[in-house]
Amino acid sequence: MTLQNRGYPIRRRSLFGLGAGLLLAGIAQHAHGYTDAVSAKLTAKQRSRQLLPAPAGMTPLLSYFDTAGPAVIRMRQGQRFHARLENGLLGGNLQEPTTIHWHGLRIPNAMDGVPFLTQAPVEPGDAFEYEFTPPSPGTFFFHPHCDTVNQLGQGLAGVLIVAGDEKCPFDADLVCAYRDWRINDDGSFAAMMTDKGAATAGTFGKLQTVNDLVQPVFKVPAGGDIRVRFLNLDMARLIDLGVENASGGPGAWMIAIDGNALADPIELDTWRMGPAMRLDLAFRAPSRPGERVRLMNYYAAEPVLLATFEATGDVYQRRDFQPDFLMVPDLPEPKLDGVEAWPLRLGAASAPSPLPADLKLPDGTRLPSVSSLCLSPHVFWALNGNTWPTVQQGHLPPPLATLTRDQTYVLELINETPHPHPIHLHGHTFKVFASNKRKVTPHFADTTLVRPNERLKIGFVADNPGDWMLHCHIIEHQETGMMGYVRVT
Numbered sequence: 423m424t425l426q427n428r429g430y431p432i433r434r435r436s437l438f439g440l441g442a443g444l445l446l447a448g449i450a451q452h453a454h455g456y457t458d459a460v461s462a463k464l465t466a467k468q469r470s471r472q473l474l475p476a477p478a479g480m481t482p483l484l485s486y487f488d489t490a491g492p493a494v495i496r497m498r499q500g501q502r503f504h505a506r507l508e509n510g511l512l513g514g515n516l517q518e519p520t521t522i523h524w525h526g527l528r529i530p531n532a533m534d535g536v537p538f539l540t541q542a543p544v545e546p547g548d549a550f551e552y553e554f555t556p557p558s559p560g561t562f563f564f565h566p567h568c569d570t571v572n573q574l575g576q577g578l579a580g581v582l583i584v585a586g587d588e589k590c591p592f593d594a595d596l597v598c599a600y601r602d603w604r605i606n607d608d609g610s611f612a613a614m615m616t617d618k619g620a621a622t623a624g625t626f627g628k629l630q631t632v633n634d635l636v637q638p639v640f641k642v643p644a645g646g647d648i649r650v651r652f653l654n655l656d657m658a659r660l661i662d663l664g665v666e667n668a669s670g671g672p673g674a675w676m677i678a679i680d681g682n683a684l685a686d687p688i689e690l691d692t693w694r695m696g697p698a699m700r701l702d703l704a705f706r707a708p709s710r711p712g713e714r715v716r717l718m719n720y721y722a723a724e725p726v727l728l729a730t731f732e733a734t735g736d737v738y739q740r741r742d743f744q745p746d747f748l749m750v751p752d753l754p755e756p757k758l759d760g761v762e763a764w765p766l767r768l769g770a771a772s773a774p775s776p777l778p779a780d781l782k783l784p785d786g787t788r789l790p791s792v793s794s795l796c797l798s799p800h801v802f803w804a805l806n807g808n809t810w811p812t813v814q815q816g817h818l819p820p821p822l823a824t825l826t827r828d829q830t831y832v833l834e835l836i837n838e839t840p841h842p843h844p845i846h847l848h849g850h851t852f853k854v855f856a857s858n859k860r861k862v863t864p865h866f867a868d869t870t871l872v873r874p875n876e877r878l879k880i881g882f883v884a885d886n887p888g889d890w891m892l893h894c895h896i897i898e899h900q901e902t903g904m905m906g907y908v909r910v911t
């Protein structure tokens with residue numbers, strides 16, 4: 423362990439999370455703390471769980487690990503990561519190819535997990551080995567990139583934490599992964615996608631959970647410094663995340679956005695998060711055991727309680743609370759001056775693009791059409807007028823743009839629709855820096871929410887060669903046309 427003690431008791435730390443993730447089934451991590459490699463076996467398959475209370479039945483969730491709750495992998499910056507994906511989607515209508523995309527990680531293109539663009543889809547019963555060294559610490563996640571609406575919709579996702587950004591230690595480090603489930607009263611799944619939802623703001627679920635639990639209560643050390651890694655892993659819901667300190671004490675501070683530490687932490691009022699966006703928070707737990715801090719979603723007519731943190735145990739005696747816990751990551755800094763913006767219009771599809779008869783891989787193999795392409799049969803959305811797929815007879819569509827390696831690019835994301843769109847670029851971390859509608863505090867992100875009629879500017883250094891997806895992370899929008907890719911050469 424390279425965490426320093428600084429004279430504070432760290433004995434209890436392991437009870438509250440830091441070490442706990444390593445004990446999950448499927449992760450090999452040698453006995454004492456961190457070694458130079460971590461490996462995980464991720465078997466995508468159905469494992470039913472009781473999501474709704476009885477008498478509702480179990481929900482046939484898809485997951486990667488045998489343990490309950492979302493898969494959480496913790497590793498340290500500099501460690502090599504090796505993950506073996508086994509496709510166990512074998513039964514009946516589950517029989518589908520899959521892949522894993524490591525969302526937010528700036529890793530080599532061949533490890534990016536996009537079927538047909540970066541790898542062949544992993545067929546049922548087959549396996550694929552991912553191997554990379556995450557370049558930056560932070561809170562990331564991973565999910566399939568093939569029939570995502572059904573696979574992610576039924577639970578297939580996990581959290582990847584890369585430690586190494588703390589300059590002062592926390593007393594607890596918690597993952598809060600948000601989901602809203604499309605389930606029926608008997609616990610079975612409802613249809614993940616509806617035409618009405620796909621063509622508007624997305625199809626919402628009816629059971630909101632954090633770590634697959636309804637309004638969980640997390641015990642946190644009284645008076646301790648708490649880090650909460652909040653992830654919106656839903657397919658459609660927006661969240662206005664806020665914190666309510668019932669003891670009347672101070673609120674929380676935003677310390678990292680999409681895993682990227684902020685140079686100057688921001689006191690949290692509320693923060694709007696679309697699907698795939700993450701926010702790391704720091705707060706001081708109440709000093710009286712039993713007192714509570716609540717995590718709330720204010721993006722609703724009535725605020726929704728998401729989770730509660732309850733102070734417990736001996737009280738920590740701490741210096742005054744300082745929110746600057748994290749070191750700023752070493753990210754490629756775009757030189758924005760004088761760079762002309764490239765417009766990317768988020769719009770409705772004018773006409774559905776024809777589906778291909780079949781697809782020809784670079785090696786000449788032909789694949790039979792739609793199901794193996796991981797496509798949806800409907801098209802509602804477009805990027806610069808192009809829908810995905812615009813596959814003409816056996817070819818992937820051309821890239822939206824070809825970028826020169828190591829150059830800075832500015833994209834103006836122009837939302838011409840009445841719905842917000844969380845736009846995600848693979849393989850890069852961009853700086854969100856200007857909007858025509860609101861004041862933006864410049865920050866690094868990999869997914870950013872573009873409001874209706876907003877023109878939002880992002881800049882980045884195209885330093886990672888390959889073909890990188892650029893799409894809306896409302897999965898129904900992604901799968902009905904709002905998806906494309908850029909090529910960095």
Ligand code: C2O
Pocket residue numbers: 523525565567698846848891893895
């Ligand atoms: Cu998390 Cu292509 O997405």
Ligand code: CU
Pocket residue numbers: 842843844894895896899900904
């Ligand atoms: Cu969208």
